[in-house]
Amino acid sequence: MRSGTAWLCGLALLWPLAAHAEPIKLKLSFFTSDRTIAYQTAVKPFVDAINHNGGNLVEIELYPSGTLGRVQKELPQLVLDGTADIAFIIPGQNPELFPDNAVVELPGLFRDVREATLTYTRLVAKGALAGYGDFFTIGAFATQPEIINSRKPIRNIAGLRGLRVRVNNSTQAKALAKLGADPTVLAFNDTAAELSSGALDAATVPPAQLFDVGIGRLTSHHYLLGTSSAPLALLMNRKVFDRLPDPAKALIMRYSGEWTAERFVEGYRAAEKSTLAEIEADNRRSVVMPSPADQITAERAFKAVTDEWTAADPNHRALLAETKAELAQIRAAP
Numbered sequence: 001m002r003s004g005t006a007w008l009c010g011l012a013l014l015w016p017l018a019a020h021a022e023p024i025k026l027k028l029s030f031f032t033s034d035r036t037i038a039y040q041t042a043v044k045p046f047v048d049a050i051n052h053n054g055g056n057l058v059e060i061e062l063y064p065s066g067t068l069g070r071v072q073k074e075l076p077q078l079v080l081d082g083t084a085d086i087a088f089i090i091p092g093q094n095p096e097l098f099p100d101n102a103v104v105e106l107p108g109l110f111r112d113v114r115e116a117t118l119t120y121t122r123l124v125a126k127g128a129l130a131g132y133g134d135f136f137t138i139g140a141f142a143t144q145p146e147i148i149n150s151r152k153p154i155r156n157i158a159g160l161r162g163l164r165v166r167v168n169n170s171t172q173a174k175a176l177a178k179l180g181a182d183p184t185v186l187a188f189n190d191t192a193a194e195l196s197s198g199a200l201d202a203a204t205v206p207p208a209q210l211f212d213v214g215i216g217r218l219t220s221h222h223y224l225l226g227t228s229s230a231p232l233a234l235l236m237n238r239k240v241f242d243r244l245p246d247p248a249k250a251l252i253m254r255y256s257g258e259w260t261a262e263r264f265v266e267g268y269r270a271a272e273k274s275t276l277a278e279i280e281a282d283n284r285r286s287v288v289m290p291s292p293a294d295q296i297t298a299e300r301a302f303k304a305v306t307d308e309w310t311a312a313d314p315n316h317r318a319l320l321a322e323t324k325a326e327l328a329q330i331r332a333a334p
Contacts, residue, residue: 023056026058073094079236088233195218203219225295
């Protein structure tokens with residue numbers, strides 16, 4: 001009997017050690033399927049790296065397909081109130097929270113996903129953009145400049161007049177409006193339903209993500225006018241991050257920032273190339289490149305949007321100058 005009591009006492013003493021050995025579990029909310037390009041390129045590399053190397057330190061628990069929150073506009077608050085520890089968000093849905101993100105959304109600024117993503121990543125890392133103080137930024141990404149995918153034929157820039165187009169953010173909406181379109185800021189995962197109902201004629205989305213939520217199934221006319229990049233971010237509650245043990249913090253920091261940006265760029269480029277080849281080879285689709293004259297028209301409209309934004313606030317001019325300085329360094333790098 002005494003031996004049994006001793007065994008129980010020993011087990012009780014060991015229990016705190018066993019409990020301590022359990023990894024800290026962090027809930028990650030992703031608003032759509034984990035098969036999408038955004039998940040595969042922006043989120044999966046981080047999750048896999050942490051869960052492979054975390055040992056007994058930390059473990060990421062994934063909640064995809066909107067399990068912890070499907071409405072994009074609500075996702076930052078989801079992280080702040082502790083419903084999720086980490087969430088993949090679309091800052092263009094919360095301009096009041098991320099007011100400086102407009103500089104990453106300016107049309108015609110970036111040539112490709114690498115320029116946009118690295119510039120955004122470095123601006124956030126420097127603390128140049130407002131709204132990120134309550135978060136630890138795991139990843140700051142930006143898409144290839146979005147093209148226009150339509151249910152109706154678009155043969156030239158004049159074909160945009162009156163076209164009801166879903167856009168990612170208000171900055172992009174201003175650019176499309178200057179080209180004669182009728183833009184609506186709408187969440188990515190709500191777009192297919194509006195196209196299907198006939199409420200929308202077209203949607204801006206980069207080729208890499210054309211088939212993620214059904215937009216490519218509903219549109220067969222693709223006008224390859226690069227508008228603006230769409231910022232994306234993987235954010236963690238700053239208080240949750242600060243409470244982690246130092247080794248867990250170091251692990252998360254190791255697989256954040258430029259590490260995850262580089263993997264996003266690599267995966268996104270491959271998806272972009274593959275999807276473009278697919279739609280160009282499909283004889284049921286029309287793929288139109290803007291003429292030189294139409295490109296000039298678009299660039300004038302894009303410049304007008306940028307000029308209006310910079311004229312609105314002296315801080316905007318300074319932020320754009322800082323952004324262009326970062327971009328110049330990226331372009332100069334081998």
